[in-house]
Amino acid sequence: MTVRVMIVEDEPYIVESLEFLLSRDGFRVTSQSDGDQAMRDILNDPPDVLVLDAMLPGRSGFDILREVRNTPAVQSLPILMLTAKGQQSAAEDAKKSGVSLFMTKPFSNAELVDAVRRLAS
Amino acid sequence: MNPPGHPLKDRAATGPVSKEAKVPGVKGHRDPSKLRDAALILPIAGILLLMPPILSLFETDDPDAGGPPVAIYVFGVWALLICCSFWLSRRLYRDSDDR
Amino acid sequence: MISANLIVFISLFYVALLFGVAWYGDRQAKQGGGAWLRSPITYTLSLSVYCTGWTFYGAVGSAVRNGLEFATIYLGPTLVFIGWWWFIRKVVRIGRNHRITSIADMLSSRFGKSNTVAVVATIAAVIAATPYIALQLQSVTLSFEAIVGGSERLDTTVAFWAATGMAAFTILFGTRSLDENERHYGVVAAIAAEAVIKLIALIAVGLFAIYGISGGLQDVVDNAARALPSLQEISPPRWVTLLFLAGAAIICLPRQFHVTVVENSSERHVATASWLFPCYLFLTSIFVLPIAIAGTSTMPAGSNPDLFVLTLPLSNDNDALAIFAFIGGFSSATSMVIVSTIALSTMVSNHIVAPLSMWFLSQQGTGRSGDVLRVLLNTRRISIGLILTLGFVYFRFTGGSDALASIGLIAFCGVAQFLPSLVAGVTWQGATRSGALAGLIGGFLVWCYTLLLPSFEGTLIMSADAVAHGPFGIEMLKPQGLFGAQDIDPLVHATVWSIGLNTVLLILVSLATRQSILERLQSALFVNAFRSEPAYAMGLVQRSAASEDLFILAQRILGAGTAKTMFDSAAREQGKLTGLPDATPNFISRLEQELAGSVGAASAHAMVNQTSGGGTISLDALMEIADEAARLMATTKALELKSQEAERTAAQLRAANQRLRLLDSQKDEFLSQVSHELRTPMASIRSFAEILESTPELDDASRGRFAGIIQSESVRLTRLLNDILDLKFLEDDAQRIPSHAIDAERSVDKALEVTEGTLADSPARIVQGRRCGQAQVYANSDRLAQVFINLLSNAIQHNASDTPVITVETRKDTNTYFVEISDNGSGVSATDRDRIFEKMVRGEKSRGVGLGLPISRQIVRSFGGDIELIDRDGPGATFRVTLPLHTPDEAP
Helix, strand or coil: CCCEEEEECCCHHHHHHHHHHHHHCCCEEEEECCHHHHHHHHHHCCCCEEEEECCCCCCCHHHHHHHHHHCHHHCCCCEEEEECCCCHHHHHHHHHCCCCEEEECCCCHHHHHHHHHHHHC | CCCCCCHHHHHHHHHHHHHHHCCCCCCCCCCHHHHHHHHHHHHHHHHHHCCHHHHHHHCCCCCCCCCCHHHHHHHHHHHHHHHHHHHHHHHHHHHHHHC | CCCHHHHHHHHHHHHHHHHHHHHHHHHHHHCCCCHHHHCHHHHHHHHHHHCCHHHHHHHHHHHHHHHHHHHHHHHHHHHHHHCCCCCHHHHHHHHHHCCCCCHHHHHHHHCCCCHHHHHHHHHHHHHHHHHHHHHHHHHHHHHHHHHHCCCCCHHHHHHHHHHHHHHHHHHHHHCCCCCHHHCCHHHHHHHHHHHHHHHHHHHHHHHHHHHHHCCCHHHHHHHHHHHCHHHHCCCHHHHHHHHHHHHHHHHHCHHHHHHHHHCCCCHHHHHHHHHHHHHHHHHHHHCHHHHHHHHHHHCCCCCCHHHHHHHHHHHCCCHHHHHHHHHHHHHHHHHHHHHHHHHHHHHHHHHHHHHHHHHHHHHCCCCCCCCHHHHHHHHHHHHHHHHHHHHHHHHHHHCCCCCHHHHHHHHHHHHCCHHHHHHHHHHCCCCCHHHHHHHHHHHHHHHHHHHHHHHCCCCCCCCHHHHHHCHHHCHHHCCCCHHHCCCCCHHHHHHHHHHHHHHHHHHHHHHHCCCCHHHHHHHHHHHCCCCCCHHHHHCCEECCCCHHHHHHHHHHHHCHHHHHHHHHHHHHHCCCCCCCCCCCHHHHHHHHHHHHHHHCHHHHHHHHHHHHCCCEECHHHHHHHCCHHHHHHHHHHHHHHHHHHHHHHHHHHHHHHHHHHHHHHHHHHHHHHHHHHHHHHHHHHHHHHHHHHHCCCCCHHHHHHHHHHHHHHHHHHHHHHHHHHHHHHHHHCHHHCCCEEEEHHHHHHHHHHHHHHCCCCCCCEEEECCCCCCCEEEECHHHHHHHHHHHHHHHHHCCCCCCCEEEEEEEECCCEEEEEEEECCCCCCHHHHCCCCCCCCCCCCCCCCCCHHHHHHHHHHHCCCEEEEECCCCCCCEEEEEEEECCCCCCC
């Protein structure tokens, strides 16, 4: 059974690198660049792990995070949040909203794949 | 004059008078501004009571009426005004004394 | 029949008694005793000088003729006195503060110590009082005739001797000295005694009418309506008019003003009089009714109702009561005449003779020690004689044919002309001297024309025909029906016209004229009588004089003794043991007030000014002190302004604070944005670099692609860093961009060329609208092109439309060059509108470099132009670049 990972990110190059890394590691990867569309996809067909960018057009990463945590069907979905904003406050906000793991861009490939792997198990 | 420092007795003495006086707002004489207001209202009340619209109510043309009502009314109001003025001036007098 | 000799004897005895009382009162006052002379009871009794022979005899006549109407003459004063707190109290206070000597003095003092006002008021008062004094002579004559069964011969003799006797009494006791504040204790004592006698006499006759003639009180009440049908109804216009006139008379009649204000020694007496005087009037009026009822029921038809008070006891053979009644009437008449002549002679000597004698004395040189005091006392004596003579002459002329009441009412209406000026004077600061004069003269002339002249029934000035049909037959000018008024009571008619015109003139002229500075000071002191201290205001008039001159002046007016006492006490107050006090402005003003108590405000002012060479009042000082209310208002306003200012400052601070917070948060946002903008390409670069490094088996195509991504993201990073530096550089020193006169249109062309080059595989398209072709501006062509490129690429990047269309238009007017770049995207949201030009702020949903717009704006501003987002119909956003056109002669 392959683990399905959904990437929600609007920077195409980052999506490209993440897809490359995660599929190389055996995950089934889908991606979405728009927040609203991503939320609909999550509810229709929940992935096993969600990799979420904090800043998105449409709904922001934080909005999605809160909505997932407030929806019983997908409440326990493991979420890895990525952000390009360097402040400490963003990390704290994310933790308060119930994020599983939090990473700052630029990230180390190894750490990222490791994190997804941990969330998947 | 009521001796000061006898509030109960004072109230008992002035209560009925203030009712008779038909001066609105005068309850106790301890508030000088109310007294002054009453002193201002009294002549106005007198003018209204002694002017035609009210006065004309008491006119009659019955020759056997005996005591003419309008005369009795005029002198009655007159006496009442004198009583009110007596009551008021005594207290205003004492007021200015205090000052 | 009572013999004439007996009556004469009793009268003489009574007069001697009065002399005794007056003499005793004067002596007591001089010795500092006689507390009863300064008691509220004496004060109230002296007020009853209001009840004259007209009351004593005429009230019964009036009740018989017009029913209840007679009561209005006493109800009016009742209402004024129970409302003492409103008006009388203030007038009394002013009278004492300013040492007022008469009603004419009061008006003159209020309207800038104007002698003109005083003269007009004096003349009016004398004219109005003359018929009234004649009325008293008539009542004495009539009563004398009635009691002795008179003959024609007695007619003028009685009046003549009565007038002579009254003149003697008045001269003896009314002009003993120029008293401080014109107080005459002896006269007041006599008046008070007469007040008691006339009241008891009237009550005695009343009781006799009830119990001696009618069958007791019940019988009188039962008979009232039948005996006096007129008692049952009232005539509203006359009722209201009489109430008004009587209310006005109680303060405006010279003699009433004299006893109420001038002779007043304490404000508390007014408080007592506020109920005791109405009580006196009540008793007087209520006993009039039984006399009238008994008279009409028992006396033969055709008997004069004015004399019922006498003829009732006479016809019932009660001679003793008749004599008592005669004495009562005699008392009423004499007291009125005595006080009237004192009041009038004071006015005449202070306001007419004093200014004249001053003028004479100044013609003879001030060095001469002319005794003004004696001159004034003598003129006062002469005026008393003159006034009584005038009354006697009037009595001879009119022949005493009028009913008593109508003569009295003529006088009432005449003196009521003082009322508008008096009321306005103490309540309205804006009332001016000209207004008062216009009102007084206008009202007084109308009164003469509509009431006084017609009362002569054609014997004086106007013929009977003119009175009946108007002068020269002009009906419109008929004295008792002006402008075609018909069937209107002459008294109501005259009152409405004269008082109406008086008031209107007073108000209109006051509004149209300005007050002199002295008037302003006086008006403030009068209107704010309870708040301003006159002693404080005294020093306001800046005058200087030699103390010696002032002393001479004071000696002349006050007499040597009084003057010395006053100067000595002033010197002691100034700390001097010997010699005269310094003539400070304060002392001069105090002296003026002392003199005013003897000769009136206007004369005293003129006299002191003659010695001190006029005075000035500093307007600042006046504003500061006189008008406390205005000052309070000014303070409040200033406070209000200050608090408004403080509020404004606070608001500014709040705004600044908010702005700082905003800037602070913008700085945070800026840093966060910069961080984001830098980290995003960095993330790609690092990630792909790690992939390349850790994946040796990667195929060439991927390897090439990943390396390409790394390269392009590196370029993006570099550009970003350049932008940040650019912005910093521009903000630090915008003027340093090297500029020349260039054609801005060429920069637009260049920008279009560059941008179109990047659109090769994009659906976006650029449409050129109208172009102006050529526009000379002073700028840097590369930087300008950078701005346009930036705006164009923004329009393309942030365009959500599937087929982005960007329109470029340029135009110019005389001074300015415009470039408008619009797109068909979603536009800029309202919240972003204000912020998009801030550093690093992007639209909520847009992506890309956030520094483009701020940089562009900074560049354009350094060329003297601007970029703004303008409102336009339809979708999309329109940015407009404006630049000033460059003309060659304009130095860069």
